Amino acid sequence: MYLYIYDTFLNHKKYFNVLSRLENRLADLEIKGKISRLNILKNMKEVIEDGVKQGVETVVAVGNDLTFSKIVNIIAEMNVTLGIIPIGKSKIAEILGIPEGEAAGDVLAQRLIKKIDLGKINHQYFIDSATIDNTDVILDFEKFQISPTCKNAVVSICNLGFLTTNQSIYRERISIPTDGLLEAVIAPIKSGLFKKIKALNKQSIFPFKKITVGSRAEPVTVTIDQQAVFKTPVEVAVAPKKLKVIVGSNRLF
Amino acid sequence: MFKNEQDKQIKKVETIIGPSVKVQGDFTGDGDVIVEGIVVGNLKTKNHLKIGAGARVQAEIEAQSAFIAGEVSGNLTVLEEVELTASAKIKGDISASLISVEKGAKINGRISMNGAKKIEGQEAKTGK
Numbered sequence: 078m079y080l081y082i083y084d085t086f087l088n089h090k091k092y093f094n095v096l097s098r099l100e101n102r103l104a105d106l107e108i109k110g111k112i113s114r115l116n117i118l119k120n121m122k123e124v125i126e127d128g129v130k131q132g133v134e135t136v137v138a139v140g141n142d143l144t145f146s147k148i149v150n151i152i153a154e155m156n157v158t159l160g161i162i163p164i165g166k167s168k169i170a171e172i173l174g175i176p177e178g179e180a181a182g183d184v185l186a187q188r189l190i191k192k193i194d195l196g197k198i199n200h201q202y203f204i205d206s207a208t209i210d211n212t213d214v215i216l217d218f219e220k221f222q223i224s225p226t227c228k229n230a231v232v233s234i235c236n237l238g239f240l241t242t243n244q245s246i247y248r249e250r251i252s253i254p255t256d257g258l259l260e261a262v263i264a265p266i267k268s269g270l271f272k273k274i275k276a277l278n279k280q281s282i283f284p285f286k287k288i289t290v291g292s293r294a295e296p297v298t299v300t301i302d303q304q305a306v307f308k309t310p311v312e313v314a315v316a317p318k319k320l321k322v323i324v325g326s327n328r329l330f
Numbered sequence: 331m332f333k334n335e336q337d338k339q340i341k342k343v344e345t346i347i348g349p350s351v352k353v354q355g356d357f358t359g360d361g362d363v364i365v366e367g368i369v370v371g372n373l374k375t376k377n378h379l380k381i382g383a384g385a386r387v388q389a390e391i392e393a394q395s396a397f398i399a400g401e402v403s404g405n406l407t408v409l410e411e412v413e414l415t416a417s418a419k420i421k422g423d424i425s426a427s428l429i430s431v432e433k434g435a436k437i438n439g440r441i442s443m444n445g446a447k448k449i450e451g452q453e454a455k456t457g458k
Contacts, residue, residue: 166332221371257414265350281348327377 079110079160080128082121082148083126084140087164095164099139102179106186110137122151135160136321137185142205145169146302149204149320153195158321160185169205172237172254174325184325191328192318193254196236196301198311203301204320207234207313209290211297214309216261217289223281224293225263233262234290234313238329247323254330257317258284287314345375349384363393365400383417396426403440 081103087096103109111133113124125148137160145161146169153157162181163170175181196203198205209232210214212225216232226230236251236259252260263281289312290299296308344361345368347353351367359375366382372390373379379393392407399415406412408426416434423439431437 218355221357223353225350226368227350263348263351265348277378279348279350280346281351281367282344282346282360284344309398320443 078133079108079132079135079137080133081110081112081126081137081139081162082124082144082277083112083114084144085115085117086115086136087140092164093229096139099162099179099182102182103185106182107301108182108186108208110135121147125151125155125157129157130303131145131156134158137162139164141165142167142169142302143304146204146304149195149302151203153202153316153319158190158260158323160323169237172329173322174328175323176325176327185323187323188326189324190321191255191324191327193320193322194236194257194259195316195319196259197314197316198299198301201305201307202316203236205235205237205302207299208232209297209299209309211292213293214297215291215293216283217291218283218285219287223261223263223283225265227265228262229267230263230265234288235260236315250289252282255330256284257315258286259313259315260284261288285315287312289313344395347385357389371401383415417425 107233111128115121128136135158136148136152138144139162141163146222148159161170161175163175165177175184195298196207198207212228212230214224214232216223217295233253237254261283265279289310291310299307299309299311337437345363347365347369349366353369354371356372357369357374360377362378363375364380364382365385365387367385369387369389373387374392375394377394378422379391379396381387381398381400381402383399387400388403390404391402395410396406396408396412398412398418398420400417401419405422406420406424411428411430412424412426413430414420414432414435416432418435420437420439423442424437425442427443429441429443437456
């Protein structure tokens, strides 16, 4: 049994046609289920918990990266499979091999399920990454410590990996969300014209299972999946094979 | 001649210590390790180690094989082959089964080629 959760931004009338086409396609594929449209009064957690009580086995999040990140935290401890339908551009969907809009329905119908790792910061899960925009950070790997030596750098703790121009990190199997490891990535950046930020190629990559993120002076902020914010020190660990998710054959890992 | 050979050797990169990073402590890796930044302490890997031209390493090093183009202060224990390029500067003893030294490399230390001791937790593959 499928439960489709539409994120709040999809209530806008400009998405009406896209969602109609999607619903028709799901009906054709015979994977139609209960649809729940989120709004200010309708909480995602309550909707999913009610659905699971009624026997839902697959929860499908329809929305963007923020939607998928929010839902992961709720279903990580539940015995359900996650499906995603991206509306618009989505990094998570690209890595998992799910196309945009109604085409995602075909991938859902194939039900190619993978168990992927999740990251965990202070009991909160994340599917994509945690980022720190401060070079005062110290990553403590127990036996050794790492700190950036440049003034401008983005420190990321990645689970799904990070997109590069040629995706060599996936071809060389550097960052794989099924390997039981997270990757700490330190990427020096420089500001370009019109305050555009360019990431330089000289990234540092450290695979790990558990680290402590601290700072040299004032506590720094750690943002997970662009939604929750923590202050250092925090412990970051991998939760291996924590999430059952439907993936496409075009996935990057 | 060295560039092509080092590319062949790096099969699976796991850790990249970039030029904008400093590592302090006992670093241990299972896969191939590339160092372009600063390492202070110990550096150990069960696979290939590449130390780039801009890297500065003050550490005791243990690796299966190594390609060195940067500065190293500390003893170097390599199970198989170690390659030193013209830009390499080594201040410490080298122990390896096979050594290639390019013209211009600076070595201040003893070189022993009796076959390095096996790296902790790993069987020697060379048998030399």
